[in-house]
Amino acid sequence: PKAGTTWLFRCLSEHPEVFMAPRKETNFFHAETIEGRLGEYQEYFTGAQSFRVVGEISVRYFHSPRAPERIKRHIPSARLFVSLRNPIEQVYSHYWHLHRQNFHEYDRSLVPSTFEEALERYQERLVEPAYCSRALARWLEYFDRSQIHVILFDDISARPASVLAELYAFAGVNGSFQPASMTQVDSDVRRGVSPRSPFHDRAHRFLYQHLARRLYYRLKLTLGLQRAVRLAESLRARQLMEALFYRSGYPPMSERTRAALRERFSEEVQQLSRLIGRDLSHWK
Structure with missing residues (x-):
């Protein structure tokens, strides 16, 4: 999660x-x-018959204990890609994402007030997803390395055009195509958001929990999944909520916490580096 x-x-x-x-x-x-x-x-792929490549993106597949075997069984020739991020930055970005959308679902009365508190209480949801070497090794038990394309979040930030050209080529389509979203890489990938104030944080959490989620659920029942998704995207509800209640960027992580995470993920970074064949020393 949180890797572009x-x-x-x-x-x-x-x-x-x-x-x-x-x-x-x-x-x-x-x-x-x-x-x-x-x-x-x-049903997700209705109308896809005339396209050269058909696909989807689901972040949960990467760490899923069930997805590799199932995809191998039903789509053995699948071409897969994964985007990986410095685990320290991934955990911190994931924290702010959960703070904005999901912590209240786990325990509405005990939403963590600090990053450090969240690290203590939500190991499985917040920290474990940053251990990517184990997940990638599991996928390699089912798929040949040539079927898995690895992207680094660092490369998306530094050279987005090259990342897309390589991904398109891996998928088997024209690698010279430049999408309109190419110019939005700064806002979509690097920005991140945090609450404008404690008041804005509480107000957003209330609206998200009691209005947005319930309304979207009813829309799915009434309109069907695909129409509900398209309507939500056209209304840009998430972007509007963020503009009202959030500001760009995150508060700086404390150096003490960063040092502890750096030590914690040191071996993980080494294992992942060996697995993908890339130097990740800048993550340490």
Whole structure:
């Protein structure tokens, strides 16, 4: 999570040879059971027959204990890609994402007030996803290395055009295409948001929990999944909420916390570096 996948999703969706499921995060192959539900999955790709490549992006697949075997069984020739980020920055960015959208779902009365408190209380949801070497090793048990394209978040920030050209080529489509979202890499990838004030934080949490989520659920029941997704995107509800209640960027992480995380992830960075064959010493 928090490694530029929203921007990658948009850039893939804009390619004329690529049909992406309109909903990012279908999470289909991560579900408890998929038996008898493949028709439901195929509905995401209605109208895709004339496209050269068909795909989707679901962040949960990467750490899922079920997804690798299921995808291998149903789509053995799949081409997969993963975007990886410095684990320290990933955890911190993920914290602010959960602070904005998800912490209240775990325990509404005990939303953590600091990053350090969240690290203590939400190890599984916040910290474990940053251990990417274990997840990648699991995927390599089912798929050949040539079927897995690895992207570094650092490269998205530094050379987005090259990242897209390489990804398009890996997918088997025209690598020279430049999507409109190419120019939005700064706002989509680097920005991040944090509450304008404690009042804005509480107000957003209330509106998100009691209005946005419930309204969106009803829209899905009434309109169907694909129409509800398209309507939500056209209304730009998330962007409007962020503009009202949040500001760009995060408060600086304390140096003490950063040092502790650097030590904690040191071995992980070394293992991941060996696995993908790239120097990640700048992450230490």
